[in-house]
Amino acid sequence: MSHVSSHHHDVVIIGGGGAGLRAAIAIAEENPDFSVACVSKVYPMRSHTVTAEGGAAAVIKDNDSLEDHIYDTVSGADWLADQDAVEYFVNRAPEEMIQLEHWGCPWSRRPDGTVQVRPFGGMKIERTWFAADKTGFHMLHSLFQTTLKYGNIVRYDEHFATKLLLDDEGRCRGCAAIELRTGTVRAVLGKSVIICTGGAGKAFPFTTNGAIKTGDGMAMAYRAGVALKDMEFIQYHPTGLPGTGILITEASRGEGGILVNRDGRRYLQDYDLGQPLEVDDPRHPQTRTMELGPRDKLSQCFIKEMWAGRTIKTKDGDAVHLDLRHLGEKKIDKRIPFVRELARSYAGIDPVYQPIPVRPVVHYVMGGIDVDSDSATNIPGLYAAGECACVSINGANRLGSNSLTELLVFGGQAGTHAARFAMDHPDYDVSGLVAQADDERDRIRRTYFSSPAKSGGERIAVLRKELHDSMEEGAGIYRNADSLEATCNKIAELWERYANIALDDHTNSFNTELTAALELSSLLDVAQSMAHSAMERTESRGSHQRLDHPERNDDDFLAHSLAFHREDGSAPRIEYSPVTITKWPPGARTYGADSGLKRE
């Protein structure tokens, strides 16, 4: 067969969401002569950044301080975040947010024209910028529209990247990608590569994540030899709609919404999250207290309420009530209109008049592609940013509204560093890379198309559902050795059955059954790293709660887990690397009225 077509650029970005687009602009501005390829399996404005609702954190107001933001983030992360990275992140955040403001993001404003901020979970001081409750949507569209300004950003829309291409010296020089429209495999080549492909919530059945969040970039890097770091830390957002998993933003609590159980009790006060104030008290909601506690704790409280029989039974399972009625129609329509729209459409509930049934739902993967504080992986020329990466600033639990800012700060940083790497390492051998892409094309055909009709072959949806059930059952909010072992075994079994997968569709144009099969393989790899990393961490920290090891163990586990891929689909090799602690030694993680950074 002939060679795949090759396309030459300076930097290749895989993923067109918030981080990828920010990186693209950074490169386009860093070096206007550079050609930047942006390879995305969907059109950029479909990327999952679009669904983020509540806001993006950055210190901007006079009553706030960088040190407070750092402390909130580090303590929210249960001290598993790298503090040098957090410092960089918090210091860069305001500038990045202002930059996005300059690019047209319609931030909600105060009467004087400055940006408005709202309180958010786990943050001692209100610092969350927002655009009503469609912050991610506005950020993504502002970024996407801004990229249209640059003639040197070349988009490969609806191109599904399947493999990283490394040159003879082990440097990453591009990817092989399937153009969905035609099924053609292309080698998209550059002098450096950035992965910005988002998270992998679709490893779980009940998630706020869109269909596209299947961990493809994580799996690609993992297979190429980069570790997946801290994969056992999966964030459950405490307030999703039962049944669909649609996100009801934390901003609804930031604006004053409360959580009550079957008995109408604000149950969070029973779990060391402080004491409630009346909803008409002007000091309500209090930061780092009650409903503004961190997501891991709130989700855990739900499970404990469920175990105690105090949750509400709905036809879609257990729930508690998120009550917004006291906010009134005007405030709801101004500050959180999307919440009302979603609740009305998908739950048949108008939050102005009725409380919304909610329950925890998989929302975010704290872990990801192991990168250093420069967003670089251990493969020269390969960078990663956004949810797919683990810097790490999120540690064992990410604070709401830090991830949108993370896209900007580390997307921009990855772009800058990748551009510099490309300038410093201009030469590489194209033919070897094209040959690898040829091999990848042949592998895809062999694996999914060429086998004779596999009667009784496995169906993608069946395997995916078994993966989902096993992950929720074994690697959910509370885990133990037995449940995790069952999940690890299940994934091993699914890998074996995956070899026997059968597609109905063996054609080229827009074969979304093929991409679903490729996505399932990504999910299996990523889920495997999650389950095994969770198995090895015999402590409880942040979002990782082991019923058989309920205490935090700093002596043994104040460390990042690193899962390394093994070729044969067997269990990953797990190693640990130290956490960078600079000025904030591990301490007790307390929430309630007087928690937070103690000042002299």
Add this chain to the structure above:
Amino acid sequence: MAETKTITLELFRYHPETDSEPRFQSYEVPYDEDWVVLDAINWIKDYVDGSVTHRWSCRMGVCGSCGMMVNGEPKLTCAAFLKNYYPFPIKVEPLVNFPVERDLVVDMEGFMDKLQDVKPYIIRDDVNDTSEGEYLQTPAELAQYKQYSMCINCMLCYSACPVVGHEDDFLGPAALALGHRYNKDSRDQGQSERLEVMLRSEAMWGCTFVGECTVVCPKHVDPAGAIQQAKAMGAQEYFKRFVMPKGAGATKGAGA
């Protein structure tokens, strides 16, 4: 004992490698009153026919991927509930006024080009450094364009608009509303540059204010209103150039 209820979906099928004409294929789908049309299509793809091809992602009405014709109306299939059609069959087709790539997937390259044409980004002569802080914008100034910034690019309006179907040069509701969104942004200074594009013969003037774009918009953007305002702005710009061709912001080609 309850018999399992079902509902029929008639899907538009077209494969570019084998078909010269499209056809409809019927599928029996279990009926669940919480399901939307998209859930039913996904069920078909997962368990009955893996070759059914469609786009989707967020399933919460904000990514804009899953727009299709449902019984002849452009809809986000993630917001079209089966219960609003049951027990009658539901006919699902790709969005009209676009070429069909395969089954329910349309070609949106032309749409993407039109978005780019309106220069949908902040244009300024003087760019402040980020160290000088944010550009001030009062809530009243924000309200001037906020509605027009809510477009999710789902393209339903292009299917509802007869002019899009007849006039290739027409930029269409979403693109024009987006251009207007930036023209109305108090931080922007690129109005003249943007109108330069919108003033071209049928680019904006092709609109005859049928108004269906606004009716079908799932995000209440009101492109029809935006286009009327843009026309008024465009007319002012036109007369400004006609009366004083060398006036502020005028560029080549004015007054043709």
Add this chain to the structure above:
Amino acid sequence: MSGGQYHRPHRRAWFMERPAYIRFMIREVTSFFMAAYLIVLIVTLAKVGVGEAAAAEWLQALSTTGWKVAHAVALAATVWHTITFFAAVPQAMPIYIGEDRLPDPIAKIVMGYGPWLTATAIILWGVLR
């Protein structure tokens, strides 16, 4: 590789496809009747220019049933034009008071029906006094 895209056939009678399109066409067609009336109006003024006798004769001619029906149709068409035109006023010229948009019914009254009724009253008063 790819055979090609499918293009739906061009729909010549598109305006019959949806009720909204039919309503749109009715609105557009009002302009034919309005134009016809405007010509009659200019003729009327021309007769006035010729002299009061010619004008009187013309006004007598206009009193036949055929002309009444024609004027009734033109009136219905222009009233429909007026209603549809004012319906679009809040969209085409939104008025903001601070960050709140003037509610549509009020905007229609302030910028549409109010001036319309005023102008109509003045004209009828001028003719009838």
Add this chain to the structure above:
Amino acid sequence: MSRGKSGRPTRPSGEAFWWALFSAGGVMAAIFVPAFILATGFLLPSGDPAAAAEGAQRLAALAGWWPVKLVLLGVITLSLFHCAHRIRHTLMDVGMRRLAGFLKLPCYGGALAGTVWLALVLWGI
């Protein structure tokens, strides 16, 4: 990767001018024309010669007053251009899109002719 742009026109066109007349005419027509029809179609005509003569007298008195002439000129002229523009687009909509340029001649030309005629008529009153 973008797959080629269509060759859209790159010059601003005179459509803005016609649209401005259409738009202004729409306002004028909406506010004034129904009352005009009531007056000249129903209130002033009469089968009775004496009543018709009185009507003609009133009309002549009104139309002879220069502010009324100005209003008539403005309203009728702009309304004509409103109609001309709408008729042109309706014809395009029902299948004459390829004649878009040619249609300007009868439509806007007709409105212009009406304007000239009206001006002469008003001059003569």
